[in-house]
Each structure stands twice: as C-alpha cells, then as structure tokens.
Amino acid sequence: MGKQDLRKVKCVDGRECWVDQHGTVHGDVRTGNPREDAQQYAERSQVERLLAHWDWPRDSEIERPGGARYDYDCVHPVTGERAAVEIKRVLGPGWAMTKLHSTGNTGFTIRDFLAVPAELLAKANEQLMHAPRGARRCVLLVFGYEPVIPPLLCRWHLLAKAMCDLDLELHNNIDEVWLTTAYLTRFIQRRRRRAGTV
Numbered sequence: 001m002g003k004q005d006l007r008k009v010k011c012v013d014g015r016e017c018w019v020d021q022h023g024t025v026h027g028d029v030r031t032g033n034p035r036e037d038a039q040q041y042a043e044r045s046q047v048e049r050l051l052a053h054w055d056w057p058r059d060s061e062i063e064r065p066g067g068a069r070y071d072y073d074c075v076h077p078v079t080g081e082r083a084a085v086e087i088k089r090v091l092g093p094g095w096a097m098t099k100l101h102s103t104g105n106t107g108f109t110i111r112d113f114l115a116v117p118a119e120l121l122a123k124a125n126e127q128l129m130h131a132p133r134g135a136r137r138c139v140l141l142v143f144g145y146e147p148v149i150p151p152l153l154c155r156w157h158l159l160a161k162a163m164c165d166l167d168l169e170l171h172n173n174i175d176e177v178w179l180t181t182a183y184l185t186r187f188i189q190r191r192r193r194r195a196g197t198v
Contacts, residue, residue, distance in 0.1 A: 084131035
C-alpha cells in the first residue's frame with residue numbers, strides 16, 4: 001500500500017489523521033498531501049524522541065520554521081531554550097542511491113560510505129545558517145536500518161567511527177550531531193568544543 005492509499009479520518013482527540021486500511025495512523029492532515037504529511041509525521045516523531053533523549057518535556061514545541069531551510073524549530077516549554085534540528089537520512093553515498101533507484105543495484109566502497117556523514121554535515125551546515133540566534137543547532141543523522149544482522153551492524157559501527165572522526169570545527173552553524181538508528185533505539189552524540197575547552 002502506498003501513501004496515496006491513505007484516507008482522512010477524525011482521530012479520537014479530534015485531529016484529522018491519515019490512516020491506512022488497518023487503521024494505522026500515518027500522519028496528521030497538515031498539507032493535504034498524504035505523502036508529505038506522512039513524511040513530516042515520521043520526522044516529527046524522530047525529533048520527539050531526540051528531545052526525550054535530552055529530557056525535554058513531552059509538550060515541547062516542535063514546528064516547521066517559517067522560511068528557513070532546516071527541518072524543525074523546537075522550544076522548551078519551561079526554560080524557553082530553543083533548538084534548530086535538521087534531519088538527514090543515512091543509507092549510502094548519494095550517487096550510489098541514485099544508481100540503485102535507476103538500475104536496481106549498486107555497489108560502493110567502505111571509503112565511500114565513511115564519507116557520507118561529512119557530506120551530509122556540509123549540507124546541513126548551510127541549512128542551519130539561519131537558525132535563531134542562541135538556538136542549539138543540531139543535526140540528527142538517521143541510519144536507514146536497525147543494526148540487527150551482521151552486515152548492518154558493521155555499517156552502524158562504520159558510521160559511528162565516521163562520526164567520531166568528523167571535524168565539527170569546519171561547520172560553524174552546527175553545535176552537535178546525533179546518530180541514531182531507524183527505530184531510534186541507539187543514540188551517539190558529537191559536540192562542538194566550546195571556546196576555552198580542550
């Protein structure tokens with residue numbers, strides 16, 4: 001079943017939602033486009049889990065930023081702390097994913113795969129350029145799989161290594177990077193060194 005097969009229903013709490021034939025919710029009706037709303041719903045749930053990992057309350061504000069190119073603006077309801085979050089999905093090198101979609105198969109080297117986080121950070125750095133002053137600027141790298149079998153576990157460890165090797169000082173619009181799995185079961189963090197720290 002594709003996203004186009006979703007139908008609108010009124011949820012118990014009064015919201016309009018997109019559901020499939022089994023009644024599973026795939027998103028809130030926001031744009032009117034089921035595919036886009038389902039994608040935003042999935043991304044929003046990823047941000048919610050990240051904020052929960054930070055011990056932010058469940059009622060923290062999570063909204064699309066007006067006119068900015070990054071994914072979400074978040075506001076802590078008690079402290080007023082702000083965070084700008086850009087989500088990047090990690091599957092493989094961009095050219096390899098393009099080839100996979102067009103030909104049905106592809107291959108890439110470990111070196112190619114290790115370069116992916118740095119490439120994604122370069123894009124995210126530009127997108128977070130217009131984050132609000134003083135906001136915590138964060139990139140969430142989401143590995144497209146859950147590392148439960150050896151080949152995926154190997155890729156997860158490679159990503160973790162690549163993330164540890166990142167030079168965040170090259171990306172002045174990023175304060176921290178988080179790496180997580182498809183089902184958000186693991187989180188690894190890298191932070192930019194603050195001035196005066198070692």
